[in-house]
Structures are given as structure tokens and as C-alpha cells.
Amino acid sequence: MTVPSFYLTTPIYYANARPHIGSAYTTIACDAIARYKRMCGYDVAFLTGSDEHGEKLRRAAEEAGVPVERFVAEKRELFKELWRTLGIGDYRFVHTSQNLDHVRSVQWMIERAQEAGYIEKKKYEGRYCIFDERYVAEGTAPATCDICGRPAELVAEDNYFFKLSAFQDRLLGHYRDHPEFVQPGYRRNEVRSFVEAGLRDISISRRRLKWGIPWPGDPEQVVYVWYDALTSYLTGIGFRGAERSEDFKKYWPQPAGAASSTTNPHAEVVHMIGKDILRFHAVYWPAFLWAAGLPLPKTIFAHGWIYYEQEKMSKSKGNVVYPEPVVAAIDELAGAKVGNDALRYYLLRDVVFGQDGNFSRDGLLTRYNADLANGLGNLSSRVLTMVSNSRGGAVPRPAPAEAPRRLFELSSKPHLIAVRQSYERFEFSDALTTIWGMLELVDKFLVEEKPWAATEAVGDQERLDQVLYAATESLRILAVLSHPVIPDATERIWQQLGQEGKLADQRIDQLEWGGLKPGTRVARPEPVFPRLDKKQAIERIENMEEEIRPPAPKEPVMPSEGKQPERAESSRLEAGATTPARISIDDFAKVDLRVGEVKTAERVAGTDRLMKLTVDIGSEVRQLVAGIAQNYTPEQLVGRKVVVVANLEPRKLRGVESNGMVVAATRPDGGPVLCAFTEEVPVGSRLK
8 A cells, every 4th residue: 555645845035134023933833744644654755945045145245254165054054953943853954056957957948848848048138126135127217016015127238038928728727627726725815816817937046146046048047036945845855857867756646657666646735835936836936837847736735824922923023032042041941941942832823824823931920820721731740640659650441430521421432533624624723722721621621530638448439440540541642643733842742751662653543442451550640741930031031132133224324413303393294284394206116016906805804994895907817995984885995996005014904904095186185086087097106
């Protein structure tokens, strides 16, 4: 029987700085998935790595005063060190620079696309964003990147272009026939809207850059960084162009007729990414693969961003969260290796995977004390202590009885299946909510049964055997179910339960009641999650963060040399003076104004003013929140064209994320009037 294969990847992280909580979040989620799949009998390949080419990296190395090769190698090691800190297990690591195997892979992909007629060389003149490594607009007019909002640089050179437009219909057909290809579903809708608006051919080489993979047959050009980075997913499992390892044949779906002894026709490939790079993975990557004659991955799952205290993390704000201080501080104060589990549990329990989430030290420590210390840790200590004190450390053999029926039903197949289904759908929060609901029922069972009050009477002793077995077996089941998320503590519980082998080798898909053998010797319990003083822990985390936080970027010096304006001038501006400060044309060019069409509209629950909209702005469908609900009904808005500021940083209003702003004038009574057009104008058009 063929063992099913599962290939899972994180993004290939950009090696320009110390990884933060966002990179940790994606990798922790992937590690939990990989552990779960292995516990279901899958042969799992788990890949992560570093993207080490591109102009942005070359400039960063130049600013740091070190050779770019050394710069990216140092940053690569920071990622590896963090994965060790986070206990990321059994993964493969691929890097793009100084990697001859990867060069062969990328150049082979380029050559196949050229042979198929999907690449041509032509002159390009336009605006290029070095931060997102992409051309933004043709022509010489100032333009901003529609992803990061930064001004794009003017470039003019001969480049090789990939005929992305040739794949428009095929992509739309694939989205329709394979709804699992882009997840969650609303992200698939965004991608489909972008493709339906029309695809342009894209430049896939750079002549002016030198830090990259040489173009095959044209050493004056280097390969576009996204063509390079995405191909890492192939290189990381043994793809070498025409030469392909047995691992590659096992983990990546193979073209018809390419079967071998190790080919797995049911190979499942999942790319886990952040929502900001969805377009590259869901549009460019499948086209690149088709152009080379290769099958596509099964799923591209785009999760949301992690905010800090409801704000987007920014180096200039100094609010970037790094995982190492969180883990180290909790380990230090607890006197045990628990920080990794605490961080993993908090991120996967509190954030609905796929949506944006929030990180706060207070929230993490509240979860730690309530769910881990007072919850799983306390239950483990109580149960093992009772077995040690009442039965000399041996798990009793229960006689048939109704007493533990509730716990047996709790762990019956419907409940176990519900947890597994949540894991399968990457719904970590739901899985953990179900598991901790089971844990609370075990606590309630013990409170009601009061095993500590048993007398020496025969009937009481039989009842005690039943209760202790049920509680201990429940603890075993809870440890297995939660192991993918909190591996360190559950392994310690497993060993204290006297179980053989490693917990990671248990089959979660075959888990059922009664697996604990009577007579098993349990160990004397040791604290799994010592309770922490929240204030002390927060202070220690903050102090440790200061030790590793890089200096904030220097702020530009203003003409006033940093002085505040006189109060009279300030008051005049606050009062709404009719002559605001003038700005340059370059300042205006930074504001990305687009024509959008409202697709859906609904009032935000619990508010009078806020309306939640989905708006097609040509390149994607955005969710926006606008304070217009007192002046417009949802029916008046659907189908209406509006003006959208498309490059504002996301923010949350009453807990609902808004990715942009609808432009409106203000009437004398303070009510909004949406900007409109008297002539027909295409969705996505820019206002100049």
C-alpha cells in the first residue's frame, strides 16, 4: 500500500532582516500541520527557506557596509536559529543564492517557457518598485506601488517578458474547476476578480541588476526575483530541471506518463503564504509551471497579518514583535521549557486562521495562565497525583460501570472526528476550542465525582478505580489531540503517563477510548505549566526585546528642524483654515486614487454609522468600512462606482478590517456625499 505524501511549504522568506512574529506565525502553523499529518500516517516533506536575490537586498547590504553574500548568509542563519528556538521539527531549508542546484532549476524553467513561446525580449520603460520587486506602471509619469504604496523608480531597459496574458482563460478555468486551489474562498474571489480585469505580460529579467541568477544564454540579464524565489518550492525537494530526484517524484504531482516506482499519484502540495503575496502565488506561479509543462500544487492558502495591539507592525514605530524574547522570558520565569508552547498555543488559539489577528503580551499571558497553567497543566497534575497517591502509581483496571460514561462519550468518534476535521481545514482555533471544551468536562467530572473523598469501602474503591481510569485515559487522549500545537508539554505528559515511544509517533487518526493499559506505571507528576506573574513576565519580555531590537530608521529632518509650529498657527489649522499647506506633485502622486465598484454592502452590527463594503478596484476586491450608513442604504450602494484611496494602511473599525477609504465630500450638516462620475469610466482607473 502506498503511503500518502504531503508536501507543505512556508513562503521563502526574504533575507533582509531579523524574522519577526509574522514569519514565526506562518512557520508555527505549518509545523502544526506537518505534525498532524505525520500523526495521520502521511509521508510529509516540510519546506522553508530564504529568498536571497534582488535589488532590495543588494541595497540593504550596501547600507550595512558588508558584501551582499555575507549579508544574506547572516540573515539566513537568523531564520534557522529562530526555527530551533521554536522547536520547528523535521523541516528542509532551501536558499536561493550560491546554490548551483537552484540555478539549474530556474534556468531550466526559463528555457522550457522560451521553447514553448511564452517569453520574448522587448524594451521596457516604466516605474519599478524595488520593495515588492515588480514593475508598477508603463511610461514615465510618477506612480506608486499598489501593494506597498511607495513611490516607484523610473527604469528603461531591454527585458525578457513572460506572456502572462496567454494564461488568463486557463487560470479562470482552474479557479472554477478547482475551488480548493486558492483558500480561503474570499481570497479566491479576490484573485479571480484580478484576473478577470485582464492580465498584462510581465518583465521577468533585469539588465541593470547583477545580484541574481544569470539569464540562460544572456549573461547581461538576471532572472526576475519572483521567478527565482517561487522555483525554490521545486528545488527544495530535489528538482534539478531535467534531472529529478526520487523525492521530487514522490512529493510533487507528476505529468501523465512520468510514473516511476516512487511516483505518488496522490501527492498533495500546499503552499502556506501571507495574503500580501497571494497574487504572485495564485496567478504568476501556476502560469510559470504550465509554461514549463509541470502540474500545479493542490492548494495555496493565504492567511492574514498579525498586528501588535491592533496596529500594523512597523520598524519606524518600534512596535515589531520578535519571538525570541517571548519564549526566553517565559522559559526563564517558569523555570521550564514552556515558552514555545505558550506562543504556539496563543497564536493558533486566538487568531482565526486566514483572517488578520492581534498579538499582545497581556493576551498571551492571560491565555497561558488560564488555559495552560490552570487548564491542561493543572489537570495533568491532579490526575497523576491521585493515581500516585491512591493506587501507588499504577493505572487501575475499571469494572464496567456507568460512572465514566460521560468521558467515554466525550472521546467517542464524533468528537474525535470534529477535532480532526478542524485540523484538516487548518481551523486551529476551532480544534483547540473543542479540545479545551473536552478538558473542561474532565474537570467538571472530577468535581462531581470527588475521587479524593473515597472511603475504604469496597464500593467506593471500585468507583474510585473507574473514575481514575476515566480521568487518566482522558488525559492521554487530550495529550494526543493537542500535540500538533503544543508538542513540548504534551510529550512530557506522555512520558509521565508511562507511555512507550514518542507521542509524535502516535496515530491521531486511529485514536480511540481504551488505549491506556491498566497497570501502567505513571511517574510522579512534575509541573507542566508553572503559573506566571503577568506583570513580571511582561516587564521581562520588554527588557529582552530591547536587547535585540534594531535601531529605528532615522526620521527625515524637516525644514523647521523639528520644532513645533507656534500655537496660534496650530490653532488656525485646527479650526479648518481654507488655505491648507501646499504639497508637491510628487506628494500627490503618492496617493493612489482608483475607481471602484461596490459589490456588496451591509451595516456593521452594533453601529449606526458604519457600513462594510466589498469594492472591486480592478486589481482586486477590497473590504472597506465607511461611515456612511446614516445616509446610504446597502441597496443604494451595490453597483455604484466610487473613488477609493487604495494605498492606505489597513485599520480596524469596531473589529472589522478596512483596506482603504471611500472618498466623500461633507455637506453643511456634516453628512457625507460620495464622489461620483457623470461619464462611464472603467473599474480600476486611476485618478490623476
